[in-house]
Structures are given as C-alpha cells and as structure tokens.
Amino acid sequence: MLSHTLISLLGLAATALSQTANINFYDTDDICRSGLFASCTNLPPNSCCALASNQLATCMDFATTTPGGIGTAFSSQGGNQCAVVLERLSSGVCVCPNGFPVISGGSWNTSASRRSMDDKPCETTIQPNAFGWTENESTWMVYNEDEATYTNVADAVANGTAKTDIGKFIREHGQQV
Ligand SMILES: *[C@@H]1O[C@H](CO)[C@@H](O)[C@H](O)[C@H]1NC(C)=O
Ligand SMILES: *[C@@H]1O[C@H](CO)[C@@H](O)[C@H](O)[C@H]1NC(C)=O
Ligand SMILES: *[C@@H]1O[C@H](CO)[C@@H](O)[C@H](O)[C@H]1NC(C)=O
Numbered sequence: 001m002l003s004h005t006l007i008s009l010l011g012l013a014a015t016a017l018s019q020t021a022n023i024n025f026y027d028t029d030d031i032c033r034s035g036l037f038a039s040c041t042n043l044p045p046n047s048c049c050a051l052a053s054n055q056l057a058t059c060m061d062f063a064t065t066t067p068g069g070i071g072t073a074f075s076s077q078g079g080n081q082c083a084v085v086l087e088r089l090s091s092g093v094c095v096c097p098n099g100f101p102v103i104s105g106g107s108w109n110t111s112a113s114r115r116s117m118d119d120k121p122c123e124t125t126i127q128p129n130a131f132g133w134t135e136n137e138s139t140w141m142v143y144n145e146d147e148a149t150y151t152n153v154a155d156a157v158a159n160g161t162a163k164t165d166i167g168k169f170i171r172e173h174g175q176q177v
Contacts, residue, residue: 021064021091023049023071023106024132025057026175027163032061032094034135037168038128040106041143048105048122050081055157056101061094068111073103081105082122089169131157132177133170141173149173 020042024109038057040049044065051057053076062071069091082105087095097103108124128162129144131153146149150175156166 004080006153019064019066019069019110020044021062021069021071021108021110023060023062023065025049025051025103025106025128026059026061026094026096027057027066029058029096029099031096031099032059033137035133036157036166037097037132037134037159039130039132040126040128041116041130043108043126045069045108045110046123046126048081048082048107048125049128050105050125051103051160053079053081053104053126055104057095057103058099058101059094060103060106062087062089062091062106062108064091064108069108070111071106074105075102076104076109082107129171131166131174133167133174135167135171138176140170140176142170142174146173 022039022041024037024039024041026032026035026037031136054110056141060073071089073086073095074082075084086097104144111144130141142149142153153166
C-alpha cells in the first residue's frame with residue numbers, strides 16, 4: 001500500500017515537472033502571423049519569460065499541452081518585466097494588447113498552480129532561448145544551443161538591424177519548423 005502511494009506520488013511529480021509551454025513575442029502587429037519573434041521554449045509554469053529591458057513586443061502567443069493552462073502578457077514596472085498584467089490568454093491564442101510595442105514579458109499557469117499559488121508571483125525569470133522568423137506561413141528558428149548563430153541574432157536585434165535582414169539571416173542559418 002505504501003509503495004503504491006509512493007509510486008503514484010512520483011508519477012504526479014514527473015507530470016508536474018514536464019508541464020511546459022512555448023511563449024513567443026512578436027515585433028509586428030499581425031496577430032502573430034509574420035515577422036520576427038523571440039521565444040521561451042519549454043517554459044515551466046510560474047516563470048517570467050522576460051525580454052531584454054530595451055525590447056518590447058507588440059503581440060504575444062502561448063501554447064501548452066496542459067489542459068486549462070492560462071498565459072499572461074505583462075508590461076514592466078520598476079525593472080520587473082512581469083509586473084503589470086496586460087492580458088490573460090488561453091493556449092493557442094495571440095494577443096496584441098493595443099497594437100503598439102508594450103509587452104515586456106510573459107508567463108503561464110496551470111489550472112492546478114492557479115488554485116494552489118494564488119498571490120504567488122513568478123518564481124523565476126528566464127531569458128528567451130530562441131528567435132524565429134515567420135514569412136508566407138513558414139517559420140524558421142534559431143536556438144541558443146547554436147551559440148554563435150543565436151548571439152549573432154541577439155546582437156542584431158540589440159543593434160536595431162533592419163528586421164528583414166535579421167529574417168533573412170534566420171532563414172539562412174536557422175531550422176525550418
Ligand atoms: C498564477 O495564477 C494566480 C492566480 O490567478 C496568480 O496570482 C499568479 O500571479 C499567477 N502566476 C503567474 C506566474 O502568472
Ligand atoms: C513570400 O512571398 C512574397 C510575395 O509572393 C515573396 O516576394 C517572398 O520572396 C516570399 N518569401 C519567401 C521566404 O519565400
Ligand atoms: C552590433 O554592434 C556591435 C557594436 O557596434 C558590432 O560589433 C556587431 O558586429 C554588431 N552585430 C550585428 C549582428 O550587427
């Protein structure tokens with residue numbers, strides 16, 4: 001009986017650990033259908049995916065396989081990139097709060113963590129780990145495991161290089177997904 005309980009608790013822990021989502025931040029006011037975006041892939045719940053302090057996104061979408069997962073788009077305050085709730089969204093939805101670059105971070109919650117962690121803010125802050133480019137319904141990604149390519153894109157974004165040039169670079173050096 002005891003071992004049975006232990007096994008089911010371990011099973012629960014494994015399920016909880018594997019709950020992740022992808023959050024994407026888009027520069028273009030095009031309902032997440034085109035252009036450059038920064039991503040947190042495999043983002044655990046209750047973590048703030050924070051854009052760099054001088055970067056703001058116009059639209060955000062979020063996707064998780066966890067039923068009932070809810071994403072949140074934030075604007076910043078006092079250096080906290082996940083300070084002010086702009087919008088809550090279900091998995092698979094794109095939000096562009098007012099069509100201007102105002103989003104500084106995003107997070108998501110499972111319905112279970114919403115119940116047990118009321119009032120608990122994001123526990124950790126995570127930087128985006130990928131960049132993407134969507135054009136004509138096709139998407140290419142550059143992940144930070146490919147350090148040289150990723151750094152190149154991150155520098156270009158920070159430098160204010162033209163988005164179409166960054167897109168071309170991602171198409172040429174990234175992987176189509
Ligand atoms: C999770 O949901 C609760 C209740 O809605 C909220 O207080 C908390 O801030 C949320 N956490 C995150 C990281 O969004
Ligand atoms: C997307 O479509 C436009 C218009 O047809 C074309 O000019 C452009 O080269 C296409 N981009 C890619 C990456 O195929
Ligand atoms: C960004 O700017 C720095 C400093 O001006 C420069 O050294 C670097 O090559 C630039 N990187 C890209 C990708 O444009």
